[in-house]
Amino acid sequence: MRRRGRTYRQRQQRQRQRQQQQQQQLAARGRPCTDKTWSDLRSWCKARGMAKTKLTLAYFPGTLRGMMATKGIGAGEDLVRVPESLLVTASKVRRLVTASMRSAAACSRSGSTHLPWTLSEHQSLTYWLYTESEKPSGSEWCMYIDSLPRDFASVPLSTLAGQTPSSRIAMDASEASWIMGHLPYSAQQRAIEQYERLHRDWAQTCGFLELLGLAAPAVWRRYVWAWLAVNTRCIHLGRRRAATDRRSSEGGSRDSRDSMALAPVLDFLNHSEQADVTTFYDSARRQFVIKTNRAFSRGEEVFISYGPHDNRFMLLEYGFVLRHNPYQVLELDHAVKAWVDAAKSRSRAAKRPSSAAMQPADIDELIDTLKQHRLWGDFTVSLDDLEPSYRLTAALRLLLLAEQRSMTPKQAVALWGRWRRGLVEKTAAEQSADRAVQQAIGAWMCAVCQGMARLSQRMLRETSIDSKEQLQSQSQSQSQSQSQSQSQGSIGSVDRFLVQCLHTVWLEISSIAQRCLENLETAASEQRNGAEQQHP
Numbered sequence: 001m002r003r004r005g006r007t008y009r010q011r012q013q014r015q016r017q018r019q020q021q022q023q024q025q026l027a028a029r030g031r032p033c034t035d036k037t038w039s040d041l042r043s044w045c046k047a048r049g050m051a052k053t054k055l056t057l058a059y060f061p062g063t064l065r066g067m068m069a070t071k072g073i074g075a076g077e078d079l080v081r082v083p084e085s086l087l088v089t090a091s092k093v094r095r096l097v098t099a100s101m102r103s104a105a106a107c108s109r110s111g112s113t114h115l116p117w118t119l120s121e122h123q124s125l126t127y128w129l130y131t132e133s134e135k136p137s138g139s140e141w142c143m144y145i146d147s148l149p150r151d152f153a154s155v156p157l158s159t160l161a162g163q164t165p166s167s168r169i170a171m172d173a174s175e176a177s178w179i180m181g182h183l184p185y186s187a188q189q190r191a192i193e194q195y196e197r198l199h200r201d202w203a204q205t206c207g208f209l210e211l212l213g214l215a216a217p218a219v220w221r222r223y224v225w226a227w228l229a230v231n232t233r234c235i236h237l238g239r240r241r242a243a244t245d246r247r248s249s250e251g252g253s254r255d256s257r258d259s260m261a262l263a264p265v266l267d268f269l270n271h272s273e274q275a276d277v278t279t280f281y282d283s284a285r286r287q288f289v290i291k292t293n294r295a296f297s298r299g300e301e302v303f304i305s306y307g308p309h310d311n312r313f314m315l316l317e318y319g320f321v322l323r324h325n326p327y328q329v330l331e332l333d334h335a336v337k338a339w340v341d342a343a344k345s346r347s348r349a350a351k352r353p354s355s356a357a358m359q360p361a362d363i364d365e366l367i368d369t370l371k372q373h374r375l376w377g378d379f380t381v382s383l384d385d386l387e388p389s390y391r392l393t394a395a396l397r398l399l400l401l402a403e404q405r406s407m408t409p410k411q412a413v414a415l416w417g418r419w420r421r422g423l424v425e426k427t428a429a430e431q432s433a434d435r436a437v438q439q440a441i442g443a444w445m446c447a448v449c450q451g452m453a454r455l456s457q458r459m460l461r462e463t464s465i466d467s468k469e470q471l472q473s474q475s476q477s478q479s480q481s482q483s484q485s486q487s488q489g490s491i492g493s494v495d496r497f498l499v500q501c502l503h504t505v506w507l508e509i510s511s512i513a514q515r516c517l518e519n520l521e522t523a524a525s526e527q528r529n530g531a532e533q534q535h536p
């Protein structure tokens, strides 16, 4: 039977329904941004040669502000092409400063326009962003600067940096000590190094500008903002070429020594570990290009990849974490170092040290052996196999072998060398030492995982948003008892998103530690069963 054609009204109704469905789908995925800042930025970029893209700024439930496909994007298509004129690089900053110095009286007095540029790329871009954002008459780049986040509160360093520069993290601010106290050990160390880098960059920039007779960045919090904007948003242009391989850097073009840049529009793209993009510099058209190797449908969030990083790195560098990060590992450097410290104290505390017992100097020698073989540090357990990594096994094997009473440190190193070369133990004594060290590694791993599981349970309680709010009201009511809250650190006004990220990190740690424990228990019971069958 032939279907009768639809009436005009039915067609109209169906079209309306389809439009409504599409709008609902879009809203579930993300909400396009209707902000004037975005339309101004787009027009400003267009006037400077940026071609139209199939991307628009939008807000998404999980990732907040990011880029949405306005049309279907096919695999192999360009996502965005940023013209040279819109890339801010260190060489451009250097040329701008040189040009301003040429016209400055200070420079004509010295009669030289040569600038011995000593700032790093990060320092140069931070200085540029700082000065542009401070310009009283408005910057030529104000459209771009207005599009940047007002703060980077979810990046721990933003709080750890404090209100004034200081040579080390000021733990008297209770929010800073709360954050440090809730970072995993490995992240604490990285946060300290990050702070030292920020402070060194600020001090070196001030010193350099004073030498040139230019105003140094005086407002610390603004400098921290500019530094974090560069750290979280700059793109990597590819490998730096050697100075001899450099092409002309005159005429405003990019110097091939530049390896990073600030790039408007492109820096709205969020990260996904599933993103598959190719980035390159099209020297014929003088544009930085990002191509996607997978398709995106209309309304979908478009991602790039910031690299294969675990969540601790993501949190410290970018202020977010992935719910399921494929690069997650349990980092155990702190536990190995704690074992070393404890072994040294035990040895020092022994009243009559026996000639066979390890002395602190022996332990240092063993560590040197591991360092010589590039096997000291970066001790992990991966989520894939829940086994200690080769580096961790190697370190534990050497240290725990040497700790056995039957063995001198020299003998331990020799036996360890045989294990590294994959040789089978020959004598009965060697075989028994090997069995004993395997058991000792199992016991060590068990104790460490139990400790990590206990610690993560506490951290999970303290970073759950409910308890955050409870603690916040407690800390408000206890605001008079400053000394107490300062020594323990208070959650105070710590960014809510940062607290959620910390919670996710501790969930990961707890999950790996628990699963690792289960694995160890299964292995131990299999061993027991095997032994019982051999000697019933």
Ligand SMILES: C[S@@+](CC[C@H](N)C(=O)[O-])C[C@H]1O[C@@H](n2cnc3c(N)ncnc32)[C@H](O)[C@@H]1O
Binding pocket: 062, 063, 064, 065, 066, 149, 232, 233, 267, 268, 269, 270, 271, 272, 317, 318, 319, 320, 321
């Ligand atoms: C290059 S910018 C991307 C644009 C940024 N979302 C914005 O609003 O301007 C990098 C920052 O975006 C955020 N971000 C990137 N990928 C993310 C993700 N998968 N989930 C949550 N936030 C993300 C982080 O705050 C990060 O520091």
